[in-house]
Amino acid sequence: MFVVLLQYTAPESEIDAQLVDHYEWVTQHYDAGDFIAAGHRHPRSGAVIIARAMSRGRLDAILATDPFALHKLVRYEVIEFQALRTIPELAKYADPLTPAAHK
Numbered sequence: 001m002f003v004v005l006l007q008y009t010a011p012e013s014e015i016d017a018q019l020v021d022h023y024e025w026v027t028q029h030y031d032a033g034d035f036i037a038a039g040h041r042h043p044r045s046g047a048v049i050i051a052r053a054m055s056r057g058r059l060d061a062i063l064a065t066d067p068f069a070l071h072k073l074v075r076y077e078v079i080e081f082q083a084l085r086t087i088p089e090l091a092k093y094a095d096p097l098t099p100a101a102h103k
Helices: 012-031 056-063 088-093
Strands: 002-008 035-040 046-051 074-080
Touching (some): 002 056, 012 035, 056 074
Antiparallel strands (some): 002 046, 002 074, 035 046
16 A cells, blocks of 8 residues: 655645646546545645555556646655555455565
8 A cells, every 4th residue: 555645846836726627637536546545634735645555557557647746736646555464445455464464
């Protein structure tokens, strides 16, 4: 899984001008099953996306299509982690526990 931290790098007015397109992009990736959760950071300095497990290359390709990225309005920090335990509602997103995971 991935935690994607978006940090705004442009004035709020430029962010606001792209919000509708960004929300449509997020919805597209919810519908595709790529994203599990997303929302604004408080204070309003950016956003957070939780993405399901996939290759880093695939995630990078997805992020490159974000209207915020296309307009150079954000910087991304991507944190990859293994979701070994989840609440029951998120069990389908958990990574399998394998012997290699204990190294």
